[in-house]
Amino acid sequence: MRLSRYFLPTLKEDPKEAQIASHRLMLRAGMIRQSSAGIYSWLPMGFKVMKKIEQIVREEQNRAGALEILMPTMQPADLWRESGRYDDYGKEMLRITDRHERDMLYGPTNEEQVTDIFRSHVRSYKNLPLNLYHIQWKFRDEVRPRFGIMRGREFLMKDAYSFDLDYEGAKTAYNNMFVAYLKTFSRLGLNAIPLRAETGPIGGDLSHEFIILADTGESEVFYHKDLLTLETPTETNYTAEELQGIVDKWTSYYAAADDMHDPANCDVSEADLVSRRGIEVGHIFHFGDKYSKAMGATVAGPEGKDVVVSMGSYGIGVSRLVGGIIEASHDDDGIIWPESVAPFNVGLINLKSGDEACDAACEDFYGKLTNLDIEVLYDDTSGRAGEKFANMDLIGLPWQATIGPRGVKSGVVEVKNRATGEKQELGLDDALQLLAGRN
RNA sequence: CGGGGCGUAGCACAGCCUGGUAGUGCGCUCGCUUUGGGAGCGAGAGGUCGCAAGUUCGAAUCUUGCCGCCCCGACCA
Numbered sequence: 001m002r003l004s005r006y007f008l009p010t011l012k013e014d015p016k017e018a019q020i021a022s023h024r025l026m027l028r029a030g031m032i033r034q035s036s037a038g039i040y041s042w043l044p045m046g047f048k049v050m051k052k053i054e055q056i057v058r059e060e061q062n063r064a065g066a067l068e069i070l071m072p073t074m075q076p077a078d079l080w081r082e083s084g085r086y087d088d089y090g091k092e093m094l095r096i097t098d099r100h101e102r103d104m105l106y107g108p109t110n111e112e113q114v115t116d117i118f119r120s121h122v123r124s125y126k127n128l129p130l131n132l133y134h135i136q137w138k139f140r141d142e143v144r145p146r147f148g149i150m151r152g153r154e155f156l157m158k159d160a161y162s163f164d165l166d167y168e169g170a171k172t173a174y175n176n177m178f179v180a181y182l183k184t185f186s187r188l189g190l191n192a193i194p195l196r197a198e199t200g201p202i203g204g205d206l207s208h209e210f211i212i213l214a215d216t217g218e219s220e221v222f223y224h225k226d227l228l229t230l231e232t233p234t235e236t237n238y239t240a241e242e243l244q245g246i247v248d249k250w251t252s253y254y255a256a257a258d259d260m261h262d263p264a265n266c267d268v269s270e271a272d273l274v275s276r277r278g279i280e281v282g283h284i285f286h287f288g289d290k291y292s293k294a295m296g297a298t299v300a301g302p303e304g305k306d307v308v309v310s311m312g313s314y315g316i317g318v319s320r321l322v323g324g325i326i327e328a329s330h331d332d333d334g335i336i337w338p339e340s341v342a343p344f345n346v347g348l349i350n351l352k353s354g355d356e357a358c359d360a361a362c363e364d365f366y367g368k369l370t371n372l373d374i375e376v377l378y379d380d381t382s383g384r385a386g387e388k389f390a391n392m393d394l395i396g397l398p399w400q401a402t403i404g405p406r407g408v409k410s411g412v413v414e415v416k417n418r419a420t421g422e423k424q425e426l427g428l429d430d431a432l433q434l435l436a437g438r439n
Numbered sequence: 440c441g442g443g444g445c446g447u448a449g450c451a452c453a454g455c456c457u458g459g460u461a462g463u464g465c466g467c468u469c470g471c472u473u474u475g476g477g478a479g480c481g482a483g484a485g486g487u488c489g490c491a492a493g494u495u496c497g498a499a500u501c502u503u504g505c506c507g508c509c510c511c512g513a514c515c516a
Contacts, residue, residue, distance in 0.1 A: 012465065012477065013451055017509055037508065091440095092515075109516095142515070143440060150516095157516065209516090218515095280516060317516040351475060386476035393476090404475055414475090 001344065003379045007044050010391055020216045022323035023148030025335050029395045031322075038145025038153035045395065046322065048343040050156065053321050054135055056187050056340060057158045063236055064180035066131040066160050071113045073137055077103035079112040083294045092140045106139040111291045111313060114161045118309070119297040125165045125307065128299065129173055133160035135318060149323045150279070156319040162312045165301060167288070170310035174206050174286050175243035177314040179233050181210050181282050182250070186232040188321065189338025190281075190328060193223055195255050197283065206286030206312070209257070214327035217277030222266070223255035225274045279324045286312040329419075335396030336419050344377040346435055347397040349389070351404030353382045361408045365401065365428060372436045393418065399435055 009030040017034075018024035026032050031046025042050060058068065077095070080086035086105075094106040107113065114132055122130065135158045145153050162173035178194065185192035190212045197207040211221055230253075233246050254268045257278070266273065289308045291297065301307040317324075329336045339345065346369060350362040362378065369376045377397060379388050385404070392400050402414040413431045416423045426434065 009449085011450060015450070016445090016452095019510075034508090138516085140515075144510095144512095144514085146510085155516070283516065315516060320516060349475095384474060384476090384478065386474095386478085389476045391477085402475080406475070 001375075001377050003377060004381050006377070008395070009043070010394060018148065020147050020150070020327070021330050022150060022216075022326035025326055025330060025394070026148055026323065029335060032149060034148075038142060038151070040149055040152060040154075045343045049337070049341055050319060050322050052341045052343075053188060053325075054156070054158075054318050057184055057316055057318060058135065060180050060184040060187070061133050061158065061160060063183075064131070064176050066133045066177075066180075068134065069117075069132050070134050071107075071110050071117075071136060073107055073139070075105050075107045075110075075113055077105055079116055079295075080105065083112050083115075083291055085112070092142065094139050094141045107136075108138055108140045109313075110134070110136070110159055111161065111311075112295065115291045115295045115297050115311070118161075118163055119292075119295060122163070122297075122299055125299050125301050128163055128165050128309070129169055130163045131160055131173060131176075132163075133158060133314075135159075147323070149319055150327075152319070155317060158316040158318055160314040162314070163292075163297075163309045164311075165299070165307055165309065167310055170286055170288070170312055171206065172240040172243060174284060174312050175240070175247045176238075177284050177312070178208065178247050178250075179238065179243055181284065181314075181316070182232050182246075183234070184316065185210060185212070185281070187340055188325065189340055190325065191228055192281065193221065193227060193255050193278065194250055195221060195223075195257050195278075196251070196260060197257075197285075198260065206284075208251075208284050209280050210282035210284075211257070211278030211280050212324055212328050213276050214279055214324070215277055216327050217279045219278060219280075220258040220261075220275060221255065221278040222258075222261045222273055222275050224253040224268050225272050227253040227255055279320075279327060280317075281321050281324050282314075282316045284312065284314040286310075330396070333390070334394035337396045337398060339398045342375075342396070342398050344375040344397050346374055346376045346399045346401055347392045347395070348376050348378040349392060349400060349402040350378070350380050351385050351388070351402060353380055355405060357408045358403060358405055361413075361428075362403050365403060365413065365432075368428075368432055369401075369435060372432070374435060401431060401435065 011028045014024050015027045018027050026046060029045065030043055032040045032042055034040055077086050093108050096104045096106065098104050135156065137154055138157050139154050142151065142153050145151055160177060162170065164170040164173050192210045192212050194208040194210050197209040230250060254266060288310050292309045292311055298306040298308050325338065325341060326335050329338060348362060348366055350358055352358040366376055366378045379392065396418055398418050400416040400418060407413055411427055412425045413428055414423055414425050415431050415434060
């Protein structure tokens with residue numbers, strides 16, 4: 001992509017409403033545009049990153065055996081009356097009346113909707129286990145949206161819902177998602193920590209939040225320092241026992257958010273206990289028959305009797321992750337994208353656009369990178385060097401390749417690693433090889 | 440929802456107290472000079488001063504009402 005043909009409205013100065021790094025940087029890097037409080041348009045580069053995150057989430061859900069569907073954003077109130085949540089939910093739920101005076105709502109979540117789909121199509125235990133997920137926009141009318149995309153009112157979420165015959169099955173479904181989450185966050189370049197979460201009135205121990213570490217995190221977390229040294233599982237088809245083993249291992253280390261942390265009850269020595277701030281990016285939850293019972297989601301069991309299915313739900317905040325990743329990975333100059341979600345792999349800087357030799361060298365290099373399926377943002381504009389460098393640092397592409405009059409003469413390109421700041425002058429072929437190897 | 444603050448050009452702001460033809464910096468357009476970390480000079484474009492009513496000869500400025508946005512707290516992916 002040539003920058004001269006792209007839409008990347010970057011800002012030199014900080015918009016005053018942006019208080020935290022991700023919000024500030026997303027606005028400055030031209031990723032989003034606020035429409036109203038907590039509601040944003042996604043501009044090309046922001047959208048591209050979000051789509052990459054979404055795709056990684058999707059691939060790991062698919063690998064885990066979940067099936068993608070798409071449920072609507074607008075839901076009928078009647079479904080929510082069945083579960084009793086229409087009255088319970090409060091003002092966070094955006095209620096809308098259609099032209100026929102029917103009560104509708106913009107979905108803040110989809111348990112009712114998916115349970116309705118399940119009960120009307122699944123009759124036998126033989127069709128279980130089943131896990132349906134979708135990646136869809138949700139709306140929660142937060143009293144006070146803030147932090148840009150991190151806590152907006154409209155947000156993109158992946159929600160998976162599992163259906164099993166009994167608790168044992170549901171537990172395996174839960175463990176399966178637990179492991180899928182470890183893989184997902186690892187691929188996103190994040191250190192995610194599973195925290196035991198409040199299970200509310202349902203009880204049990206099957207609820208975990210996944211948080212990523214960032215200084216601006218919303219809550220304080222405490223965890224055993226060895227937790228971050230655990231290896232992320234990589235295989236695809238684990239047995240129920242293997243899944244349980246992985247989950248047991250990951251949950252054997254102490255990890256708690258401030259609301260669950262009790263110093264008196266924490267057996268980790270002070271030297272091993274780490275305290276940092278975290279951002280919640282995922283939540284998995286077993287809720288048993290809460291919705292299936294209220295809404296009559298049953299299947300015929302092996303003995304021919306109807307059984308109320310056991311359910312769980314598993315969310316990942318896809319749009320929130322865009323901000324979350326920036327919170328976890330930036331410096332004073334701008335964003336530092338992990339390679340897996342970077343909008344482009346390489347930023348190619350032409351230091352003297354209009355200079356025949358420079359243009360030719362850049363065009364050649366650009367073509368070669370593109371032919372290797374490397375996504376390149378080629379700054380072919382007539383801007384000044386400093387401006388181009390600063391802009392490239394701001395948008396945070398993992399690699400920068402700079403070609404200027406000086407380098408053209410000696411046939412070299414300067415390659416800079418955005419994360420480490422390390423620069424090296426390489427011949428064109430060596431530079432290609434380096435960048436291709438990283439792709 | 441309690442408390443506080445702010446709405447003036449794409450962005451950041453001054454002007455308001457003490458009413459009198461709407462400004463500065465950055466960005467944008469054109470020209471010349473520059474050119475390896477956010478250049479210089481010159482010439483331009485761009486604003487219903489959030490909206491409405493009121494006071495006044497005259498309102499960005501004073502009064503009232505409304506709307507929007509931000510921050511702290513409580514609450515949440």
